[in-house]
Amino acid sequence: MSFTADDWVLVLDMLGTVVFALSGVLVARRLQMDGFGLLVLASVTAIGGGTIRDLVLGVRPVFWVVDVLYLWVILITCIVAIPLAQLLSRAKVNWLLLRADALGLATFTAIGVNKALDLGAPAIVAVGMGVLTGVGGGVIRDVLAREMPMVLCREIYATACIAGGLVQVLVDHQTGQTPLAMLSGMLVTLLIRLAALHWHWQLPTFGKLDQH
């Protein structure tokens, strides 16, 4: 059985869908929402980024209208995650939320860059599309939950995304191997983001001279 580049994209897309749905479940737990509200929050988090990607690229109708698999994956993720998440303390929920979000960010960024490269878009558009796809779902989740969007946080969020996107574009241009490029980009995004969370890395922030 051969495993094509399209299969890779599907596997990564499902992985991103599951972890972003999970991150929606964890935020819903923090807000003490009921089961169906949680399902809505998990769904917009999981398919929000891809929906924006498809809209901006002009793909229509949007992927989850065409392929019913996504909504079922979200539904099953919620059903499995609810009893498990009940066992977690608030601190563990926060810890897990940041990691699930990082994995979703890395996955969806790689997919967004890949779709744009498929269309022959130049590097800057591909990176921009990666950021939009990766960041979209999490931003909608945070805006609905009235929390500061992680993309605005100081612990290297967009930076990880942009670095991963640049690496992916480079590897893709040099080798022409889509799966290799996607995995490289994903790993770069994920490792930078996880390292930033672990060691509290921050880039020099803008606005230091605020006191004068």
Place this chain on the structure above:
Amino acid sequence: MSFTADDWVLVLDMLGTVVFALSGVLVARRLQMDGFGLLVLASVTAIGGGTIRDLVLGVRPVFWVVDVLYLWVILITCIVAIPLAQLLSRAKVNWLLLRADALGLATFTAIGVNKALDLGAPAIVAVGMGVLTGVGGGVIRDVLAREMPMVLCREIYATACIAGGLVQVLVDHQTGQTPLAMLSGMLVTLLIRLAALHWHWQLPTFGKLDQH
């Protein structure tokens, strides 16, 4: 004169447009906005859900660009509602806002489900599209007004939507009568939501064990 399924959809669409525009007016009154800011808030509330529906389904251009009726209905609703709303106390505004929102939710959910079924979408997509259409406008209104989106509230909001959508899909599959299915779904959504508001119904919330 025969009254076709298309006429039903138009009537419901106008009803949803008027009540969601009204809900935008009531929020604008609470924020003490001026008349034109109010017009903008009423518009995004009334056409936001349908716009997201059309974008996701790939209908283009979006309905209110094609059919000028919607913007006129919103404009007239605002002109009529402003002097009337002035007479209301803050408590009455809140009371009315929740009811107008419930009616808009029920109407737009039914329309969203119907559009997806028209395209031959499977049940889970139809229900998802109903939730998105019904919830979209109100979420934009609440996000702009910096209030907790009603969809995240604990008084059975998404639950009503999903139940109504499921009933509509079932009736449509069993009878093939679009107007009957839409009315059934709408009534289920509306009655569940109104009952939840009246008796403060809540589903068991997720996250009870938060204290450990």
Place this chain on the structure above:
Amino acid sequence: MSFTADDWVLVLDMLGTVVFALSGVLVARRLQMDGFGLLVLASVTAIGGGTIRDLVLGVRPVFWVVDVLYLWVILITCIVAIPLAQLLSRAKVNWLLLRADALGLATFTAIGVNKALDLGAPAIVAVGMGVLTGVGGGVIRDVLAREMPMVLCREIYATACIAGGLVQVLVDHQTGQTPLAMLSGMLVTLLIRLAALHWHWQLPTFGKLDQH
């Protein structure tokens, strides 16, 4: 060398892109974001309104995917603006932010009205499209930064937009001169908004009788 109506639109579009990117930079400075987070905020502010315009009108893919110029302009604006903005005090940042936002609002409103008129849309749709295009980017910026969206503020924001849009539609219908109509609309929006900021103009707000 002849300067066509299309060239005018491009010049205004670039102007709006630069000033809205700048307004994103200034908000990012206030939030003490790092350089790449700032780039994301500047981008969504600068291309958000036009993206919504293209989506609603059914243009696909969206302009910045087709024309790589926009993302480069944003990138260069950020690179130039960061060291300069460092020199500003918080009060000056606020002062500049409101002016840059006003100029972006005026420019993008004129472009939105123009695109709708190009498609033969009736006056009310053209004005609505102008408001959506002008307001979109700034609303996304404010929602992400968790600030009260300027469109809901009391100092004649949507009012300026709607007045400018109406003037542009009138001049366009009377003279058929697109550049003249765009400049007239832009000037009306800009001057009303700047005057409102300068003299703290407010329309009678809705909700005066709140005390009973």
